[in-house]
Amino acid sequence: MHFFSSNFTLGILGGGQLGKMLLYETRKWDVYTKVIDASLEAPCRIACNEFVQGDLMDFDAVYNFGKGVDVLTIEIENVNVDALEKLEQEGLTVYPSSKTLRTIQNKASQKLFYVDNNIPTASFTRFAYASEIEDSLSNGGLQLPFVWKSAQFGYDGQGVKIVRKLEDLEHLPNVECIAENKVDFKNELAVIVARNSKGESKTYPVVEMEFHPEANQVEYVICPARIEPEVMKKAIAVALKVSESFNHVGLLAVELFQTQEDDILVNEVAPRPHNSGHYSIEASYTNQFEQHIRAILGLPLGKTDSKVAGIMVNLVGAEGHTGDVVYENIDAILEMEGVTPHIYGKKQTRPFRKMGHVTIVDEDVKKARAMAQKVKETIKVTSH
Known part of the structure; x- marks a missing residue:
């Protein structure tokens, strides 16, 4: 396939700064790009060939966007994986794959992946809800201090908290999460x-x-x-x-x-x-x-x-x-x-x-x- 100065289109899910810096390179090589982001103020908007406003977590928005490109990549993990999976089934090249993204999007799944593949990682406990943590502490299943991580949608320090005492649990969102041994x-x-x-x-x-x-x-x-x-x-x-x-x-x-x-x-x-x-x-x-x-x-x-x-x-x-x-x-x-x-x-x-x-x-x-x-x-x- 000819990528340069051709009708090949690279699709990028996400229009933030990482996408903007990717576009410095596609412009250097004259690779045609199409970007989707929810915000009309997205940093990528000034540098891509085509910009589409759309919700990255919406199945139809991602699927329809993917139908108009030759290779699809991401600059943010929080995208609709079901849409990517369908696009792959229909023959579109998607990197990273929907399978990889599905595992990485959820911190509990990601940690289990390391265990299954003998990759060294800190010990952890998985909880369906944060409200279950107090029981685990009182039963001796979990020890303070530990690192609390929301299973999904955490980034840049969001969705991560060091729990040193019981009171630290009070304001945690009641969502799927992991409690990870604090690594020295x-x-x-x-x-x-x-x-x-x-x-x-x-x-x-x-x-x-x-x-x-x-x-x-x-x-x-x-x-x-x-x-x-x-x-x-x-x-x-x-x-x-x-x-x-x-x-x-x-x-x-x-x-x-x-x-x-x-x-x-x-x-x-x-x-x-x-x-x-x-x-x-x-x-x-x-x-x-x-x-x-x-x-x-x-x-x-x-x-x-x-x-x-x-x-x-x-x-x-x-x-x-x-x-x-x-x-x-x-x-x-x-x-x-x-x-x-x-x-x-x-x-x-x-x-x-x-x-x-x-x-x-x-x-x-x-x-x-x-x-x-x-x-x-x-x-x-x-x-x-």
Whole structure:
């Protein structure tokens, strides 16, 4: 099939910032794109060839959209999987597959998948309703503290809470969920695996993630991770096993814990480009977005090595600010060497909303990390 400057159409479910960054690559290669999103303000709208307004969870909207494309991919997991399954049955190429998405969409199913495939992960208990947790605690089936996770629709720190005492259960939504043993970890790591339809795989270097203590969102992504070579090898081996077990095509971001004993446990995965790979736009030979396009179109995978060390700082809405966005001191960070801001195009800010990111590159990861701190302290995302 001819993909470039042809009548081939790539469909993308979701019009957010990940889709927008995918579109930088499709425009580079003149691949025709069609995007569906519920919001007319979606960041993708300015960059795709065709934009359709529609609900990603609505069967008919997703099915009818899929009928008009040649290959269908996602930039967000919360989409109607039944529609994807029907499209696949009718012969459409869909990556990630509906089967993979169905498993990943539900955190309980995802955890059971790891158990079934002998993939190391933290011990957990599954509950049909959060109200059952108190009984389990009083019967000794569950111990405090633990990490509560909503089985569905959690993202960016939403739907996740550390439960340290009984009172912490009071405001949890009464939904299907898991209670996961709290892992005593040294580091939170991630590995992005690229796998094309021919089964060829490549991994990006292991990155280290530093999280905001309150928002439970990534604040910094550091590449390369500051860990021992043996731990790196282990992390890459586990990530590859996860990708192969899913028979995944495209990018799979595998989030990992490095325990105090240097064991590697899988936390969760995302079957698409991911926040932990944004550094690759400036720092890698092949950025994660180009790699995703290569993988889903069955093209040879690009070189995943880094040219320089890269740190990514998330730009999130400041606390106490809701409304029309203002980026304060952006000129000050542009004066710093090796600093590149990415603004996602969301006109409205709110506390902790992801509004953009900044990449800092340097030959020396320590210098890059110090500069990242300076960037974080300088730029502010506020409102009028």
